Amino acid sequence: MNGLTRFDPFAEMRALQKQFFGEEWDSWATPLKSLQLATTDVYTRDDKELVVESHLPNFDKKDIDIHVDNGALVISGEKHEKDEDKGKKYVMRESSSSFYRRIRLPERADTKKIKADMKNGVLKVTVGLKELPQPQRIQISEGKSDT
Secondary structure (H helix, E strand, O other): OOOOOOOOOOHHHHHHHHHHHOOHHHHHHHHHHOOOOOEEEEEEEOOOEEEEEEEOOOOOHHHEEEEEEOOEEEEEEEEEEEEOOOOOOOOOEEEEEEEEEEEEOOOOEEEEEEEEEEEOOEEEEEEEEOOOOOOOOOOOOOOOOOO
């Protein structure tokens, strides 16, 4: 055995919650553990494009809005679900989910070259990047000596 133990930064907080609220707290918080939150990865590919991947389970493309605002890529979504079940005592069951991401674009982002694609709950937005200007080389001339 190598003697390494995994550090859990929230273990002490959970212990305090159990101490104050009892075992019921843990059973109440269990549904939150299975909650899937939208995660977003931002990376560049070959220094030619910026890629933003948002993992959005249970969202359709009709639920998502993508736009550029003041030099930032804004991705937002909102989803509302309504179920009506005549066999149950409640009239309507409603739930909603939403997310919002604002990513500052680099100066060389080409906002005319933005593509978005969604497949299997993963939204991929690709922003083209303009070529970096090449440094201007200054020639050194032979100067006359002042002596």
